[in-house]
Amino acid sequence: ISTATSIAQQKFNNCIMNASGVWCSDEKELTIIDNSAAGTFVTKSGTLQPREGNPSPRYFETSWGSINSMGLPNRGLDYYLDFVQKLQQQKRQKHYFISCTGFNVQEDLLLLKKITDADFKGIVELNLSCPNVPGKPQTGYDFATVDMILKNVFENYAGPLGVKLPPYFDIVHFNQMAQILNKYPLAYINCVNSIGNGLYIDDEKEQVVIKPKNGFGGIGGDYIKPTALANVHAFYQRLDPKIQIIGTGGIKNGQDVFEHILCGASMVQVGTALMKEGPDIFERLTQELKTIMQAKGYSKIADFKGKLKYLA
Numbered sequence: 001i002s003t004a005t006s007i008a009q010q011k012f013n014n015c016i017m018n019a020s021g022v023w024c025s026d027e028k029e030l031t032i033i034d035n036s037a038a039g040t041f042v043t044k045s046g047t048l049q050p051r052e053g054n055p056s057p058r059y060f061e062t063s064w065g066s067i068n069s070m071g072l073p074n075r076g077l078d079y080y081l082d083f084v085q086k087l088q089q090q091k092r093q094k095h096y097f098i099s100c101t102g103f104n105v106q107e108d109l110l111l112l113k114k115i116t117d118a119d120f121k122g123i124v125e126l127n128l129s130c131p132n133v134p135g136k137p138q139t140g141y142d143f144a145t146v147d148m149i150l151k152n153v154f155e156n157y158a159g160p161l162g163v164k165l166p167p168y169f170d171i172v173h174f175n176q177m178a179q180i181l182n183k184y185p186l187a188y189i190n191c192v193n194s195i196g197n198g199l200y201i202d203d204e205k206e207q208v209v210i211k212p213k214n215g216f217g218g219i220g221g222d223y224i225k226p227t228a229l230a231n232v233h234a235f236y237q238r239l240d241p242k243i244q245i246i247g248t249g250g251i252k253n254g255q256d257v258f259e260h261i262l263c264g265a266s267m268v269q270v271g272t273a274l275m276k277e278g279p280d281i282f283e284r285l286t287q288e289l290k291t292i293m294q295a296k297g298y299s300k301i302a303d304f305k306g307k308l309k310y311l312a
């Protein structure tokens, strides 16, 4: 039984990896994920300059998931690029994802130029969905801007590149976004980022639980699995098959991984549950997925990817 997969013709021996932002902020964390059962890793979204991010507390775990308003703290794209290039020299058969995000299209293009100049051979994840930078709207909800960015990106960047999208909640929005995405040679899209600007309350204190934005933050975990599955499947139904889908959102056991793949995901990313359990989770998720595949008579991901059935 194999849980291997491939994205943009790059092969991974496991279809399960971390979600950007979790266990990927520095060399130490990335090395641990690299040595775990995860098929690969994606870095925290790198910006042109390093960032402190928002004031703490800025992350809070609940029984059903998490809320975060990190504010894009990161070491800067150069740091992640240097680290991944060094690692790539040692592990030639492995491929890695680098996430990046600019605050406008000019910055996006500068980031991609850095990646081109570094002769990066892995896969780029352009984050269009950070919900927690005060004063900055989520690019992914501005369709015209997404179109303009992708046009500029693919006029300037030649390597495999995917985009991290926010969750959409309207069929017409799925249609409109799919129409835009299908115009471009995307390697993949990653659905979904956290559900933006949720609010979690400590009843005893009658208080919010994170400091930034009066307690408003991105929601992850069990709360968002139905939304994540719907976004994966909606785009799977609408996109050119050349554009693969990475499923992110609400994965904490093998069943959740199975469901994302059934909806059309070629790869899955784990955020909140990885934050709670640590990198050992990858071994557990892989074994649980294999057990499910075995019980159903599937030997590889392709046997059931996208094969969700409807009611007649």
Ligand SMILES: C=Cc1c(C(=O)O)[nH]c(=O)[nH]c1=O
Binding pocket: 021, 045, 068, 069, 070, 071, 072, 073, 101, 127, 129, 130, 131, 132, 133, 193, 194, 218
């Ligand atoms: C990159 C910023 C993001 C952040 C953040 O750094 O606040 N949190 C998320 O849940 N998703 C993001 O994309």
